[in-house]
Amino acid sequence: MKVLDLHCPAGHVFEGWFASEDDFQSQRQRQLVQCPMCGASEITKRLSAPRLNLGAQPPKAEVLSAKPAAAVPAVPPEISAQAREHLQSMQAAWMQWSRKVAENTEDVGRTFAEEARRIHYGEAEERAIRGQTSPREAMELLEEGIAVLPLALPESASGEGGGSLQ
Incomplete structure (x- = not known):
């Protein structure tokens, strides 16, 4: 399963789940992929970070290789996660309200x-x-x-x- 970060010409950002890259391209060409906020079908992919399980327990010290501490990737700042979560909750609220209308x-x-x-x-x-x-x-x-x-x-x-x- 591929989880892609997508966006429309209006700048709305949302996730799409597809079986493969070919599946995404096929659905996009047939205009089956639409922005959940505005209904636009001119959808493009954004750069996506790989999914990381940041909640997992870190490996024990003896298992780690001898990499210097600076080589370990930093966890993105908490504000970014909060901002993304806030955006997703606003989009969900918009969709709920749109359905009610x-x-x-x-x-x-x-x-x-x-x-x-x-x-x-x-x-x-x-x-x-x-x-x-x-x-x-x-x-x-x-x-x-x-x-x-x-x-x-x-x-x-x-x-x-x-x-x-x-």
Whole structure:
């Protein structure tokens, strides 16, 4: 199993687990690998450090070779581990929140602007919706007094295609 550090054009960093390098490349070419934060499929690998079991007991002194102390690699500073853990917990919280938004809204797809107007003017039942619209259409909705919130939801949030919450 290969654990790779991946990132998207927006700078989101996340891990991916693959059976092999060929498996990663194959999935990436078919755009099956997506950023869990924004849904981007233009994913690239970052330099990855090998997985080290830093919790293991150190070997006994008599087993160590006669290497000078300076040759023993230093353990990365604790702040780096804390920062990475914090980032991962923020990404997990974002995914949990994104899934909750997807579960509690109706995806109206590309008809978002039209449906938002119908709801606003009482022509359709009031409900929470999400979908896609152009920036120009979003501005027109705002000018009409219709509240919209641009939000990039990863496709993995809804399990059915995601999209932007407006």
